[in-house]
Amino acid sequence: MTNLKNLDTGALEELGEKLRERILEVVSQNGGHLTSSLGAVEIIMAMHHVFDAAKDPFIFDVSHQAYAHKLLTGRWDEFSTLRQFGGVCGFTKPSESKFDYFVAGHSSTSISAAVGAAKAIALKGEDRVPVVLIGDGSMTAGMVYEALNELGHHKYPMVIILNDNEMSIAKPMGAISAYLSKALSSKTYQGLKKRVEGALEKLPSSVDYMMRRFERGFKLITPGILFEELGLDYIGPADGHDIKELIEIFGIAKSMKKPVIVHVQTTKGKGYAPAEGKHEHWHGVAPFDKDKGELSKSKARSATAIFSDKLFELAQRDEKVVGVTAAMPSGTGIDKLLEAYPTRFWDVAICEQHAVTSMAAMAKEGFKPFVAIYSTFLQRAYDQIVHDVALQNLPVVFAIDRAGIVGEDGETHQGAFDISYLRSIPNIEIFAPRDEKSLIAAMDYAYGLDRPCAFRYPRGAFGVDGEFESAPFESGRSELLIDAPSDALFVGYGNGVAKAYKTLQILKNEDINVALLDMRFVKPIDKDAFKELSKRYKKWFVFSDGVKMGGIGEILSLFLQEEGISDVKVDSFEFDDLFITHGKTATVEESLGLLPTQLAQKVGNILKTGRRFESPTAI
Numbered sequence: 001m002t003n004l005k006n007l008d009t010g011a012l013e014e015l016g017e018k019l020r021e022r023i024l025e026v027v028s029q030n031g032g033h034l035t036s037s038l039g040a041v042e043i044i045m046a047m048h049h050v051f052d053a054a055k056d057p058f059i060f061d062v063s064h065q066a067y068a069h070k071l072l073t074g075r076w077d078e079f080s081t082l083r084q085f086g087g088v089c090g091f092t093k094p095s096e097s098k099f100d101y102f103v104a105g106h107s108s109t110s111i112s113a114a115v116g117a118a119k120a121i122a123l124k125g126e127d128r129v130p131v132v133l134i135g136d137g138s139m140t141a142g143m144v145y146e147a148l149n150e151l152g153h154h155k156y157p158m159v160i161i162l163n164d165n166e167m168s169i170a171k172p173m174g175a176i177s178a179y180l181s182k183a184l185s186s187k188t189y190q191g192l193k194k195r196v197e198g199a200l201e202k203l204p205s206s207v208d209y210m211m212r213r214f215e216r217g218f219k220l221i222t223p224g225i226l227f228e229e230l231g232l233d234y235i236g237p238a239d240g241h242d243i244k245e246l247i248e249i250f251g252i253a254k255s256m257k258k259p260v261i262v263h264v265q266t267t268k269g270k271g272y273a274p275a276e277g278k279h280e281h282w283h284g285v286a287p288f289d290k291d292k293g294e295l296s297k298s299k300a301r302s303a304t305a306i307f308s309d310k311l312f313e314l315a316q317r318d319e320k321v322v323g324v325t326a327a328m329p330s331g332t333g334i335d336k337l338l339e340a341y342p343t344r345f346w347d348v349a350i351c352e353q354h355a356v357t358s359m360a361a362m363a364k365e366g367f368k369p370f371v372a373i374y375s376t377f378l379q380r381a382y383d384q385i386v387h388d389v390a391l392q393n394l395p396v397v398f399a400i401d402r403a404g405i406v407g408e409d410g411e412t413h414q415g416a417f418d419i420s421y422l423r424s425i426p427n428i429e430i431f432a433p434r435d436e437k438s439l440i441a442a443m444d445y446a447y448g449l450d451r452p453c454a455f456r457y458p459r460g461a462f463g464v465d466g467e468f469e470s471a472p473f474e475s476g477r478s479e480l481l482i483d484a485p486s487d488a489l490f491v492g493y494g495n496g497v498a499k500a501y502k503t504l505q506i507l508k509n510e511d512i513n514v515a516l517l518d519m520r521f522v523k524p525i526d527k528d529a530f531k532e533l534s535k536r537y538k539k540w541f542v543f544s545d546g547v548k549m550g551g552i553g554e555i556l557s558l559f560l561q562e563e564g565i566s567d568v569k570v571d572s573f574e575f576d577d578l579f580i581t582h583g584k585t586a587t588v589e590e591s592l593g594l595l596p597t598q599l600a601q602k603v604g605n606i607l608k609t610g611r612r613f614e615s616p617t618a619i
């Protein structure tokens with residue numbers, strides 16, 4: 001680990017430059033969270049200067065800003081493998097380094113984790129202090145206030161650094177962020193700040209004066225009042241790029257032995273001019289040319305773009321169509337609608353739970369809400385789906401983006417679980433499109449449905465494009481795409497249809513013919529079709545980008561068992577029972593044996609020898 005304790009300000013500033021260069025060099029090659037990481041360089045150096053990552057829990061919220069921490073904790077060389085398969089993870093990961101205290105990838109968990117750590121530290125009687133780094137965007141989620149509520153009561157010692165860059169991924173939404181920036185930019189504050197700073201220059205700089213400066217002088221007109229009312233001490237606002245000031249303030253906060261919020265202001269993307277400031281598209285980037293400072297656009301039309309255009313059309317057609325995103329306007333394609341229909345589409349900040357319940361009430365009032373959330377983040381709103389939507393049978397449409405393997409973000413972001421976690425909920429219909437035409441058809445169906453429903457689609461483009469016509473969606477109806485004179489049937493779901501189709505084509509070259517069914521619905525399933533198909537096809541193979549547990553293989557096996565059909569065998573190519581790591585999607589799939597070439601080999605073996613393949617199921 002790099003020891004920063006004895007470095008003076010000049011040496012630290014030099015180190016900051018090197019960290020930025022390394023981050024820019026690697027992110028421009030591998031992609032990643034550029035601007036959040038560049039903006040947090042001085043904060044992270046100051047954390048390492050004042051605290052000890054070997055003993056103090058360093059807890060990074062979302063942890064997309066922690067690259068400098070990785071570089072300072074023995075991962076300088078390996079950092080070139082950032083986000084690559086087998087390489088350094090883009091988020092903190094305790095199994096990668098003992099200096100990564102906690103897994104993070106989903107936002108706003110940090111203060112809860114720090115409260116837990118603080119309780120344990122108190123019970124063990126140890127001399128350690130949790131340090132949290134959290135952004136202003138992440139301060140919008142409810143979990144933060146659940147943690148602050150307890151923390152303000154018990155007052156466990158901890159330092160919470162609030163990194164305020166006036167940005168979430170996009171412009172931050174809501175009263176909290178408006179409060180932070182309004183208080184800080186008000187004329188009164190700016191004027192007072194100047195006067196107090198002028199007076200302070202004439203006084204000896206001691207802890208006392210620092211405290212008076214921060215606590216008394218500004219409390220009433222800075223966010224201090226909010227946090228102090230919650231029972232926390234507040235220091236700030238401070239310049240988050242002034243390493244000297246940060247070290248001073250973090251030192252004071254540490255010495256206070258109670259919960260302290262240190263409010264620092266930074267510039268997102270600091271040090272790389274093309275990305276500096278409030279540029280949403282620089283938040284998470286694919287590889288780019290750092291000298292030109294331009295991001296390239298992918299050519300294939302993404303499922304998100306198709307979704308966005310279709311929703312636009314529905315919204316144009318019917319003013320009852322409304323919708324929501326939880327802080328992912330461009331990621332979900334809702335940005336276009338926010339702009340065109342600002343009174344009917346909302347960004348509610350990082351608040352998946354609130355997004356779902358508020359749309360449930362809109363459905364009750366006769367509107368047609370579309371809730372666009374990534375598969376991984378919808379996990380946050382599970383109870384709201386069950387309790388507020390499904391139980392009342394309200395026609396909320398869940399548009400589940402980033403379903404399946406998402407690539408370089410890895411374990412925390414894989415869209416692996418939605419089929420399984422939604423399937424058990426009564427009243428909800430669950431289906432999936434396989435390509436552009438069927439996504440449009442799925443949305444027409446969802447729009448007309450008078451009950452809750454959910455459909456999923458992948459990150460990037462669908463795997464098939466224009467190979468098949470698409471019949472309109474009908475409740476629980478599958479589509480037989482290819483018939484075959486054999487006893488083997490591929491059952492594809494969503495983007496799994498593409499994988500099945502590619503595998504089928506490889507087998508065709510070997511004179512092995514297989515039929516292909518697009519299952520379309522996992523709830524309700526097409527029982528009549530499956531009964532019929534079971535008479536002709538005795539070997540079923542499942543292709544779906546979701547986990548096996550509670551997945552489609554299980555659905556079909558249960559169906560066969562309940563129908564007393566015992567001569568059909570089901571093999572599933574869904575995900576085994578493990579968290580799927582990061583890397584390019586194709587590389588990750590290869591590691592799981594899920595590339596069409598590998599699948600064709602497995603199917604070929606089973607069909608030729610009747611022998612099943614080895615499944616590497618964990619635990």
Ligand SMILES: Cc1ncc(C[n+]2csc(CCOP(=O)(O)OP(=O)(O)O)c2C)c(N)n1
Nearest residue numbers: 036105106107135136137138167168169327
């Ligand atoms: C539960 C959840 N929803 C959505 C996201 C996607 N997300 C990642 S970072 C981010 C914005 C975080 O903003 P902020 O905390 O201000 O950090 P900054 O990037 O500005 O430094 C969002 C919405 C997430 N990580 N977790």
